[in-house]
Amino acid sequence: MILNLTKKQKSTDIEYVLEVQTGNRRMTERFYNDCRRYFMDSYKAVFTNITIKEDIFQQSFVKLWTEMETRKIWVGNDRRIYRNGRDGMPHLMTCSLKTFLIDIAKNDYRDWLRSDRLTLEDDFEGFAHLAEAMTQVRLDDDVEHIEEQIVADCVFGLPPRCKEILTMFYYQKMSLDEILKARGEKNISKNGLKTSKHKCMDALKGKVKEAYNRYNLKY
Amino acid sequence: MMDEQTLDRIDRYLRGEMSEKESLLFEQDALNDERLRKETELTYSIKRRLADRQQKLYQTNKWRRSKQSRFFQVGGWFAVAASLVVGLFLIMPKNTQTTDSHLLAKNDMEEMEIPIPSMENQRIARVEKTVREGRHQEALQEIEKIEAEQELPSLSEISTEKTFASYTSSEMDVDDKIQESYELNWLRICSLMQLGKMKEAKNLLADFIVIEGIHQNSADSLFKNMK
Numbered sequence: 001m002i003l004n005l006t007k008k009q010k011s012t013d014i015e016y017v018l019e020v021q022t023g024n025r026r027m028t029e030r031f032y033n034d035c036r037r038y039f040m041d042s043y044k045a046v047f048t049n050i051t052i053k054e055d056i057f058q059q060s061f062v063k064l065w066t067e068m069e070t071r072k073i074w075v076g077n078d079r080r081i082y083r084n085g086r087d088g089m090p091h092l093m094t095c096s097l098k099t100f101l102i103d104i105a106k107n108d109y110r111d112w113l114r115s116d117r118l119t120l121e122d123d124f125e126g127f128a129h130l131a132e133a134m135t136q137v138r139l140d141d142d143v144e145h146i147e148e149q150i151v152a153d154c155v156f157g158l159p160p161r162c163k164e165i166l167t168m169f170y171y172q173k174m175s176l177d178e179i180l181k182a183r184g185e186k187n188i189s190k191n192g193l194k195t196s197k198h199k200c201m202d203a204l205k206g207k208v209k210e211a212y213n214r215y216n217l218k219y
Numbered sequence: 220m221m222d223e224q225t226l227d228r229i230d231r232y233l234r235g236e237m238s239e240k241e242s243l244l245f246e247q248d249a250l251n252d253e254r255l256r257k258e259t260e261l262t263y264s265i266k267r268r269l270a271d272r273q274q275k276l277y278q279t280n281k282w283r284r285s286k287q288s289r290f291f292q293v294g295g296w297f298a299v300a301a302s303l304v305v306g307l308f309l310i311m312p313k314n315t316q317t318t319d320s321h322l323l324a325k326n327d328m329e330e331m332e333i334p335i336p337s338m339e340n341q342r343i344a345r346v347e348k349t350v351r352e353g354r355h356q357e358a359l360q361e362i363e364k365i366e367a368e369q370e371l372p373s374l375s376e377i378s379t380e381k382t383f384a385s386y387t388s389s390e391m392d393v394d395d396k397i398q399e400s401y402e403l404n405w406l407r408i409c410s411l412m413q414l415g416k417m418k419e420a421k422n423l424l425a426d427f428i429v430i431e432g433i434h435q436n437s438a439d440s441l442f443k444n445m446k
Contacts, residue, residue: 029282036283052440054283062275147264155268163269170266171273173234184417184445198223205261 013097017075020068028065031097035061038098039105046102047109056112060105063156064097070148073097084149111160150211154204162200169197221258229259233266339369339399346406355410362403362410371400374426405434408441421445 011019011030019027039057047053067073073083073093081097082090093100158166168174168182176190176197188196231237232245249256342365349358365371377397404423411420424442428435 032279032282058276058279058283061279062272065275066272148268151264151268152271155265155272166265167269167273169230170233171270181415184415186418198226201226201262201265204265205258208261208265 013081014075014079016097017068017073017081020065021071021074023069032061032065035064035098035101039101042102046106052109052112056105056108060101060108063104063108064101066152066156067149070152071145072149072152146215146217147212150215150217151208154207154211157207158200158204162196162204165193165197166200166204221254225255225258229255229262232259233263339395342369343399343402343406346403350406350410350413353413355413358410359407359414362407365403366400369396369399371396371403374400374404374423374430377401377426377430401430401434405438408438412441417445 011027011034016027016031020031036057039060040053043053043057047056064073067083073081074090076082076090081093083093083100085091095103155163164183165179168179169176174182176193180188180190180193185193228245232242237245249259346358346361346365349355349361366373377400404427408420408423408427411417411423421442424438424445427438428442
């Protein structure tokens with residue numbers, strides 16, 4: 001009897017981008033596992049602190065996944081992968097998605113190092129790097145996707161503390177008292193937290209509006 | 220820039236905290252006031268992105284866990300199979316009857332030591348299980364009980380020694396006690412944090428981070444975050 005043993009076929013980056021964009025969860029999971037394997041193999045060579053590797057990977061992967069989903073990363077008619085760059089034009093991706101993931105992780109790692117040293121007030125100064133981190137989008141893309149990309153970029157660029165407070169408030173629907181308790185911050189009052197939340201939201205909205213204006217989008 | 224009251228109103232609307240009547244009034248206002256409408260749309264869009272990010276994080280965590288559990292499932296079957304094979308090898312020579320004395324394989328069964336987990340390891344495993352099952356209060360009580368019964372050194376006593384290596388091998392008993400106290404205190408920190416007792420956890424972590432051990436990096440990272 002002849003056994004037909006075929007090797008499990010690996011998916012290409014193009015397949016991953018296309019499938020993730022159609023919302024194929026099985027392929028997204030496969031992509032996740034592929035990336036994870038690659039990331040864990042490369043991590044030690046790139047980063048010094050290994051205790052946060054899982055967190056860094058999860059965050060970076062979610063960022064990459066979002067970029068694919070909001071079509072910031074897309075497949076052209078010539079069957080090549082492009083990414084919308086800072087100059088507002090699509091750029092051919094010259095590295096694989098996994099290598100690009102490591103690049104995102106490096107930025108996240110730097111942010112983590114920075115946030116580790118930040119005091120509460122410094123958090124808002126941390127916003128300065130947002131403008132730098134914000135990338136421009138393709139003008140011929142449809143408006144809905146551009147808006148999504150802008151908001152997603154700005155949300156991902158938020159300082160970690162702001163991200164946490166806003167997620168607790170808007171997503172988990174926690175009250176300010178509950179947020180205070182959950183974060184265990186003793187040196188901040190309820191009013192202080194409310195002000196922080198407003199500051200985070202104001203700065204975030206400011207960045208989104210700035211980007212809308214830059215692309216002549218109606219706000 | 221919108222005033223704080225209006226922003227609070229938008230939040231209340233988007234968080235579903237308004238009564239039906241209030242919601243209707245808000246929607247009417249938003250229809251007549253373009254600025255309010257735009258601000259609400261933007262806040263909603265941000266809320267959606269935050270939710271999307273969080274859901275993706277949950278999803279990736281789920282994938283990670285499912286991969287781990289698949290690994291342990293497969294690993295579990297391998298372990299069962301391996302134990303059966305090892306068991307057969309251990310039993311078979313004993314049942315083999317042969318008269319040829321020089322061909323008789325020496326049966327080391329009686330001399331072989333089957334590793335039995337030490338008492339302290341059993342105790343640690345028991346507490347670990349309690350923590351894993353989320354019974355943190357119970358875990359804390361159990362830790363206290365063990366510490367009192369076994370007369371284990373406190374964390375501050377260990378931390379003043381700075382390193383386990385400072386104990387010589389002849390002080391094996393002391394070493395075991397230190398090891399047990401170290402593991403139990405790590406579990407205590409985990410439980411305290413889960414119970415929201417951050418101050419107590421932080422105090423323990425302050426002692427923990429100076430001890431050289433397998434949890435030192437994690438403790439260091441936690442301590443920095445708490446600070």
